[in-house]
Amino acid sequence: MNSTKTVVNHFLLFHRNIGLLISFDESQFTFTYEHLQICPELRDVNSYASLCCYGYVFLFGGYDNRSKGKIKSVWKYSIASKTWSVCKSTPLSIEIDSAFVLLNPSKMQMHVIGGAGSCKEIQKHHWTISVDRLFRKHELMQIVQEQGQDIWRLKESIENLKLSRPYVITRELEEKEIEQRIDIKVEPPKEWDDIRQRMKELDNSLVQLTRKPVMDWAQSKCTGLELWGCDGKAHLANEKLLSYMEDIVTIMADVFPLGNTIDVGDFKLLTFSFKKLYLQKYKIYPLSFFVFAICIYIFFLKKMKKGHVSRMEKSLDECSKTDEIAQKLFTKKRSQKEDSKCRLEKALSEYTNSIDEWNSSFIEAKRAAAEKEKKESLMENIGLLKKGNKSLVDRCSDLNMQMNNLKKKNEQFLERHWENLQSKWYKWSSFDIGIFIGYVLESNKSQIKNFIEIAKINRIDSRSLLQLSKKDWMDVFGLEEFNNACYVHNTFLKICDEFPIDNKSNQVVNVQNVPNEYLCPLSKVIMKDPVIARNGVTYDRESIVSKARQLANASALFENGELKLMPNLALQHRINEFLKAKQ
The missing domain is CATH 3.30.40.10 (Zinc/RING finger domain, C3HC4 (zinc finger))
Known part of the structure; x- marks a missing residue:
């Protein structure tokens, strides 16, 4: 009969900055490790006496390498809560190290014996410490409660041992016990937590972009210097718009690959065929011949006391016959008892094996249900992640299109005004002439103001511009480079000849050093x-x-x-x- 009990041994290790809980599973032959909290005051202390009692580890005395001296304090470590505390009410009477400590469980006392004193002399002291002085009130209550549970489990084990059988009837496992053995908790790949966090960051970035103000040139009624200057509101708004579009493209470049990382393979549900459990019926017949024999004995005893010897002799034959019948009955009942016992042993053995098989199948069924629940939860998380990813992509696309439409609208607004300005070149005022030169050279507002002022002072109109040479453009308007003067002169002639620049040409340009x-x-x-x-x-x-x-x-x-x-x-x-x- 296979045992389902798992034995796990635990070891505690404390050394300087290291604290470990080492566990060894005897059924799996595996070690596991867990880091524990270190007590800062005991980091440089060694040569102390130690004892484990009721789920606590006690440290008595020791040598402090930091202060180069011995201590007399008693420290306590809770294995359950993994915390350190000092027993202030029970320090040792002298500073000591290298002692040893014993526990007397019947009297609930600890005995600290021997060791070396502060002058390294061998101690012959013997300290007796009551265990209850080392614990606080709530800790004692918890120990009493745990000890009561241990006593109850011990009584239950004794009741099971009362069955004088070479086997132990296996106890049926409850559903809660089986669920404790099976890990049914849902954990998305840590990668999905990273994906979810990254998508949240991208969503916040997208929300911030959505909240940023953008300018509609038509609605803002942007005119004059703010419209035509390269540092005007219209130009700066257009640069912000392009920056927002760059941010959207960056977010889209991050969102698209995230959608491909969300995937999961096919999974198989465990299926099981359960065996039918049969319990053989048995029956034990009670032995009643003892009562019959005692009645016969009392009957003959009374007859002898009354002196009915003759009748006794007569009934002796009857008694012999009765005794012979009783012996035959006893032999028959004993045989029936042995047969019933054999059948009972066989039935109990089959019942025990059936319980083992039922427990195994129950565990496997629960494990299969847990695996199914995990997969369903994972698939639900995948659906949510993909839905969120698609929503981000759609929102990026919508916002990108909105920004692009607004940009096109602003560009069309500027083109209409520029075409209108070109069509009326012969009516240009000094203001229009300054706007024309500033727009062609992409000047700032102060430069455009300077061009307007020059045209105004020199009383230059559109027809006067026809008489200016390239050098005149440079000298009159104070252009720093001759190339700029040539560019403005040629542009003005093209406008005059009604040959505007074709900004929509799709001709392939053969250039060097293309990014x-x-x-x-x-x-x-x-x-x-x-x-x-x-x-x-x-x-x-x-x-x-x-x-x-x-x-x-x-x-x-x-x-x-x-x-x-x-x-x-x-x-x-x-x-x-x-x-x-x-x-």
Whole structure:
């Protein structure tokens, strides 16, 4: 019969800054370790006497290497609460080390014997300490309660031992006991805690971006210097808008890969076939021939006292016959008793084995149910994580599109005003001339004011501009570089000739030293339509659509068989600006 009792031995180790609880499982032949709290006052103390009693470890005296002296205090360590405390009411009478201590459980006393004193002399003292003086009131109450439980368990064991059998009837395990043996607690991979924390951080970043103010140029009625100056409100708002779009792209690059890390493989539920348990019925017949024999004996004794000898002789034959019948009955009942005992032994043995099998199957069934519950909880967590990840992606996409639409709206607003200004170049005032030069040269507000003031003082109108040469532009308006004067002069002539700059040209520009971030990782050319894939990498849409299934990690780019791509509008804007500058 297999025993289901698990024996675990515990060892305590304290040395300087190290405290360990070492456990050895005899059934599994395995060691486990747990770090324990160190008492700071005893970190440099050794050569003390120690004793374990009622779940507490007591340390008597010792040598302090820090103060180079011996101590007489008594320290107590609770194994259950893993805390240290000093027994202030029971110090030793002298400072001592290298002693030994004994426990007298019947009288509840501890005996500290021998050791070395403060002058290293051998001590012949014997201290007797009552155990109850080493404990506080609530600690004593707890010990009494635990001892009472131990006594109850001992009585139960004695009752079981009263069965004079070479075996022990196995006790049926209760459901709570089985559940204590099985770990049914849900723990998501620590990786999921990290994913959940990272998604929370990204969500907070996205919320902060959502709360940041952005400017709608049309609604803000931004005009004049604030609209045309490179340090005006409109220009600064546009730079903030681009910065927000860069932050959104950064968040999207972090959110997409998180969705691929949330996964779990198939799991199998344990299935079991339970055996039917049968209990053989048995019956023990009581022996009643003793009562019959005693009645016969009393009957004959009375007859002898009354002197009925003749009748005694007559009944002697009857008694002999009765005795013969009784002996036969006794032999028969003894045989029946032995047969019943054998059947009982066999039935109890089968019953015991059936209980063992039932306990094993019960444990396995509970373990299977616990595993199923764990998997269901894990799947629920996976669903929540994926749902949160998808929500973040959708919100990033929506906010990105909102920012892009606002940027386009602002750009269209500026283009309309610029076209309107160009169409009326022949009516330009000194203010319009300053705005024109400042916008072309991307000047700040103070520079634009200076251009306006120069045009006003020199009474320059739009028709006067036609008479200015490139050098005149440089001298009159105080332009520092001749290239700027040429650029302003040529721009003005183009406006006059009604040949505006084509800002929407999609012509491929062949330039040197193109930044790597503008090149597609697949085609190695400047991207026309940059998009972000699920792996967080930006590709040109045409290249990734045609070559996605040829990549090594192609499965990570698809969701439900569909290639998921997100426009990288911030990068698209930088590429357009780069191509515009190179034309």
